[in-house]
Amino acid sequence: MTASVKAFVFDVYGTLFDVYSVKEKADELYNGKGYEISMLWRQKQLEYSFLRQLMGKYDTFSNITRDSLRYTLYYLNIQSDSEKEQLLIDAYKHLSLFPEVKDVLTQLKHKKLAVFSNGSRDMLDPLIEYSSLRQLFDKIISVDDIKQYKPTPASYGHALHTLGLEREEILFMSSNGWDISGARNFGFKTAWINRKKLPLEELDVNPHHIYSDLSHILEWVN
Amino acid sequence: MTASVKAFVFDVYGTLFDVYSVKEKADELYNGKGYEISMLWRQKQLEYSFLRQLMGKYDTFSNITRDSLRYTLYYLNIQSDSEKEQLLIDAYKHLSLFPEVKDVLTQLKHKKLAVFSNGSRDMLDPLIEYSSLRQLFDKIISVDDIKQYKPTPASYGHALHTLGLEREEILFMSSNGWDISGARNFGFKTAWINRKKLPLEELDVNPHHIYSDLSHILEWVN
Numbered sequence: 367m368t369a370s371v372k373a374f375v376f377d378v379y380g381t382l383f384d385v386y387s388v389k390e391k392a393d394e395l396y397n398g399k400g401y402e403i404s405m406l407w408r409q410k411q412l413e414y415s416f417l418r419q420l421m422g423k424y425d426t427f428s429n430i431t432r433d434s435l436r437y438t439l440y441y442l443n444i445q446s447d448s449e450k451e452q453l454l455i456d457a458y459k460h461l462s463l464f465p466e467v468k469d470v471l472t473q474l475k476h477k478k479l480a481v482f483s484n485g486s487r488d489m490l491d492p493l494i495e496y497s498s499l500r501q502l503f504d505k506i507i508s509v510d511d512i513k514q515y516k517p518t519p520a521s522y523g524h525a526l527h528t529l530g531l532e533r534e535e536i537l538f539m540s541s542n543g544w545d546i547s548g549a550r551n552f553g554f555k556t557a558w559i560n561r562k563k564l565p566l567e568e569l570d571v572n573p574h575h576i577y578s579d580l581s582h583i584l585e586w587v588n
Numbered sequence: 589m590t591a592s593v594k595a596f597v598f599d600v601y602g603t604l605f606d607v608y609s610v611k612e613k614a615d616e617l618y619n620g621k622g623y624e625i626s627m628l629w630r631q632k633q634l635e636y637s638f639l640r641q642l643m644g645k646y647d648t649f650s651n652i653t654r655d656s657l658r659y660t661l662y663y664l665n666i667q668s669d670s671e672k673e674q675l676l677i678d679a680y681k682h683l684s685l686f687p688e689v690k691d692v693l694t695q696l697k698h699k700k701l702a703v704f705s706n707g708s709r710d711m712l713d714p715l716i717e718y719s720s721l722r723q724l725f726d727k728i729i730s731v732d733d734i735k736q737y738k739p740t741p742a743s744y745g746h747a748l749h750t751l752g753l754e755r756e757e758i759l760f761m762s763s764n765g766w767d768i769s770g771a772r773n774f775g776f777k778t779a780w781i782n783r784k785k786l787p788l789e790e791l792d793v794n795p796h797h798i799y800s801d802l803s804h805i806l807e808w809v810n
Contacts, residue, residue: 417791565663
């Protein structure tokens with residue numbers, strides 16, 4: 367598979383970093399409601415990025431992350447204030463890496479590596495810095511530079527142009543089924559990192575490969 | 589408010605008809621799993637319409653409804669077959685009207701009334717026929733005619749052109765917060781029929797009016 371692969375490109379939220387690792391902080395701030403908050407927050411964050419793209423009303427992922435948290439707290443009928451909300455937003459800049467990520471990236475460091483995320487730079491850069499992975503990546507690519515969210519073809523086109531490669535020379539890895547559908551629809555090689563053993567999305571574009579975590583990528587490279 | 593309103597336009601799924609009324613049939617077919625099925629099915633149905641629009645990979649709402657049901661059954665680990673699935677799909681053509689709908693529409697019948705839906709005609713027409721409301725509507729408008737889902741501006745533009753009015757002459761009513769955001773973003777007058785007492789969507793476009801059901805529209809007309 368990887369003979370012709372010239373860049374290994376990783377989605378960030380849910381793929382390298384566990385977005386549900388905010389649960390602990392949310393538990394602490396809101397009396398054990400961390401699970402409900404983290405689940406709904408993520409769902410609304412994605413929904414708002416999709417809806418704003420559809421409406422032609424782009425806003426940064428950091429603003430969307432704040433707005434979706436606010437909706438979540440209203441929905442769950444949880445009393446809050448802007449100070450608490452800021453603490454949770456800050457937790458999004460200190461997400462946990464999935465256990466295998468550092469080792470896999472280190473083993474791949476002789477390859478061209480990049481991240482490609484819906485996250486805006488004000489949340490993406492601090493997160494990557496915090497993880498101490500920065501020096502492993504050739505490029506940190508954010509859709510915010512062209513204000514077109516994944517899974518639009520324009521967003522994957524931005525990654526393609528930034529990398530200066532052909533579509534099929536890019537192996538794109540994401541744990542988000544919709545992101546993999548969008549990437550394959552655009553023409554990337556795709557590996558769905560199906561961490562939660564979810565069913566395939568029924569969108570008529572299936573991943574080339576499905577793995578339970580990122581370590582399986584190494585089988586193709588070494 | 590309604591002095592300048594020249595058309596009363598209604599969303600269909602969730603607004604006139606209760607999409608969760610498939611619960612009963614699903615309970616019967618799948619041993620009491622109707623609640624989980626109906627909730628996730630609706631969520632994935634919307635998600636797939638958004639994702640296909642974003643990817644530029646339009647498919648009809650009836651196909652999306654089938655695909656999202658299939659995902660739902662896999663996700664919930666429910667054994668099924670195509671015959672049972674077809675029975676549930678058929679239930680989508682026999683949804684229950686919300687209690688006040690028939691009376692409200694009858695009282696408004698001297699006005700120009702229309703429905704405007706993401707539903708394709710193969711599911712929309714049988715549903716409207718089944719409800720015996722067909723003769724009350726001047727127009728049955730489906731996004732399928734231009735293959736652009738709500739909440740894209742193009743979709744609301746299609747309703748506008750079909751009605752031959754100015755944007756602000758249209759009062760659009762939906763129970764779906766994202767649909768109201770899209771309609772107001774486009775320039776319609778909007779009334780959010782907030783049947784479930786949900787929080788406002790945090791999308792920077794709030795409805796002009798919020799009502800608990802459609803009967804409150806009559807206060808403005810009579």
